[in-house]
Structure formats: C-alpha cells, structure tokens
Amino acid sequence: MLLDSYKIAAHNDDLLKSHSNKLNFTLSEIANAEAIIQKLIDFQIAIPSWALGTGGTRFGRFAGGGEPRSLEEKIEDVGLLHALNNASGAISLHIPWDIPQNYNEIKALAAQHNLKFDAVNSNTFQDQADSKYSYRYGSLQNVNKAIRKQAVDHNIEVIKHGIELGSDSLTVWLADGSNFPGQLNFRNAYENTLESLQEIYEALPADWKLFLEYKSAEPNFYSTTVADWGQSYSYVQKLGDKAKTLVDLGHHLPNANIEQIVSLLLMENKLGGFHFNDSKYGDDDLTAGALKPYQLFLIFNELVEGMDTRGMNHAKDLGWMIDASHNIKDPLEDLLQSVEAIMIAYAQALSVDRKALVQAQAENDVVRAQEILQNAFRTDVRALVAEARLRSGAALRPVELYRQLNVRKELIGERGLKTMATGL
Ligand code: AOS
Ligand code: ZN
Ligand code: ZN
Ligand code: ZN
Secondary structure (H helix, E strand, C coil): CCCCHHHHHHHHHHHHHHHHHHHHHHHHHCCCHHHHHHHHHHCCCEEEHHHCCCCEECCEECCCCCCCCCHHHHHHHHHHHHHHHCCCCEEECECCCCCCCCHHHHHHHHHHCCCEECCEECCCCCCCCCCCCCCCCCCCCCCCHHHHHHHHHHHHHHHHHHHHHCCCEEEEECCCEECCCCCCCHHHHHHHHHHHHHHHHHCCCCCCEEEEECCCCCCCCCEECCCCHHHHHHHHHHHCCCEEEEEECCCCCCCCCHHHHHHHHHHCCCEEEEEECECCCCCCCECCCCCCHHHHHHHHHHHHHHHHHCCCCCCCCCEEEECCCCCCCCHHHHHHHHHHHHHHHHHHHHCCCHHHHHHHHHCCCHHHHHHHHHHHHHCCCHHHHHHHHHHCCCCCCHHHHHHHCCHHHHHHHHHCCCCCCCCC
C-alpha cells in the first residue's frame, strides 16, 4: 500500500491551527529553534527489517496481522513510515533473513519509497538450513578453524549483498561466549575472534565501515566474547580506522552510564553508531524513550556536544538505527513512537544553552549545570519535531494518521491475518 500525499495534506490542514499556536509558543521559548528544525529535517533513522514483525520471547510469539512476508513488503512498510514522518529514510537488512533475489528490482522499489540501504547485518547466531557447521559453540571465536571460516565467509557474503544495494557498512553482532566457567579459554576466544574479524575487515570496501556491537549477556550467560564497550574498543582499535563500536542501548549491565561511554567513544573517534531502544532489565528492545527519556536526552547531549566539537555532520557521520521489537504493539506504531522519541531527545539536546553550560562547568556551578540541562529536557519541543515533518511533506501526527487511515487493516486485507515476518 502507498500513502496518498493528499491524505497527509488533509490531515495537516485539519491540525494546522492548533499546531501553529504551539509552534509560536515554542519559537518564543527556544532561541535557536529555526536551526533545530533544519537539523531535524535532515536527520534520518534507519529501520531494522526485523522490527517490522511482532517480536517474540523464548516463551512464544503472538503474530500480528498483515506482517510483511517478503523483503519487498518490508521495504513497503518502511516506505509507509517514511511517508508519515520523513525521518525513516533507510532500511537495515539482516542476512539471510532478507536475501535480495533481484538487486535492481529491490533498489528500484526502495528508490520509489525514497529509501536507502543502511548497514547490512550478518547472522552467525543461528544455524542456517544449508550450512555445513553449527554455531552451537560460537562462530568467529570457535575452537574449530573450519567453523570460523564458515562464519567469516558468511560475513563476506553479506558485504557483497550490501555493495550491490549501495549500503556502506556492516554490523557484526556476535552471540559468541560461554555458558559455564571453564567452557572457554578467554584468551583463545579473543584471539580467534580478532583473527576472524581481521579477515572480514580485509574484505571491506575502502569507503565502508565495520560496526562491532557489544552485549553484556544473552544468549550466553557466563561470558560474552564482545561483552562491553571496552572489549569492542579493544577489537576495533586493532582492526583499523574503518572499524567502530556500535552502542545498543539495551546491551549494558544495569545502571551503566551510557552517555559517558558515548562521550568517550566519540572522543576516541571509535563511535560507529547506535541501536536505539529502551529497557528496564536487559536487552528488552522496548520503544525508545518509553522508560528513560532523560537518559536518551543525556546521550544526545553528549552527541551534540562531541560532534560539534569535532566538526562532524550530525546526519551522516554516525549510524543511527533503531533496534527494537517486542510482542505487544503494532510494530509500525511502535517504530513511529521510537523515531518520535529520538527526534525529541535530539531536539532537546540541540536546545541546550551550551555556552552557559560550559561556563557553569568551568565555575563548578553544579546547580546551574543541572538547571541548564533540565530546562532543556523539560521544554516541550514536540512542535519543532512536528514542524520539521510539516515542512517536508510528512504528517503532523504520524500515529494518529496511521490509525485514521486504518493502515493495519489495509495491510491485513492485502497480506492476510496470519502472517509472520521472517526474523526472530
Ligand atoms: C542482538 O541482541 C543485537 O541487538 C543485534 O543487533 C541483532 O542482530 C538484532 O537484534 C537482530 O536480532
Ligand atoms: Zn542491536
Ligand atoms: Zn540486542
Ligand atoms: Zn536490543
């Protein structure tokens, strides 16, 4: 299904008056509001192909209706999101869940929806039907060289798909680790992983990046071979300039200071990008900003400060992606909410009175520093985010319009009630 731009315009017309009132008030509150709106228009967040279907847990999965059944339908779903918010202009594929059959057709379909291909993801955490060896005891870390080679070859295969589609980064997330003390020799596991990553790194085109994601636990519960930012940093440091660390917000031990990690990685020029989501306990993959919006704001505060200091391009120099999916909400509504929360945090961070903050820090004025940050966090910037959408032809209220247009019902009509997206 394609969204009629006329319907978006009609929706905006209906809301225009109340929007203008809010916007005018916000403009009077925030000094650099115009610059913020422009940055929001440019900002895009990639949608992971695996978030378009209802996620499950190890206990079960409750599929929603009208889920995409093919790569083509996943692209159409992201196209819908992008039409509604003009901020989801890229899709991230996971191989082999999303193997393209015909590159030209897939590229043409994506172009029709104004979508680019973000990072391609490899999968060595599941055994594939046609693979010779099992990853039961790990992939890039495996004690068996032949198994490591199979995993390396898969990653190189993924890079090739990415090249065909015009992607320019590979995200590697490893489930590798151990479940019991004594199962692994940590040093050997590290060295094997490093050697395998080096082989993958050598296959990267010159203008590509390799993102190495870390995760504290799950599916292994005693050790993970790339368990935290320091371990990822140690690998990417050895690999070379094209290798960077990827921060998934749900992959930390409880109460980790993620904003400080982000600041340090950025300073070291080793921050690759993000998998945004929210969590209370672990890798919960809940909607971004659903639980800890202040943390999300503080992360963006470090990003804006660090990127501006380094003269980086906010829209292009990091990989912005969502990695969220769970088994309750309509996935498309959930993704619209995540994008909105990320844009709000970004806009708030852009509105921080940075000069005043620098001064407060220099004077050790702790109270003032907190006032400055919380003032930005508590100022309602939703009208700026909505204005960015309005100016780029998207909807003032994406979730509301999605419901008004009965998009899910239409999708169920097209695809059926009992569909199951490929993925987890
Ligand atoms: C897994 O926990 C990671 O977040 C990865 O990014 C993974 O590839 C993705 O979530 C799909 O399972
Ligand atoms: Zn992730
Ligand atoms: Zn995860
Ligand atoms: Zn996650």
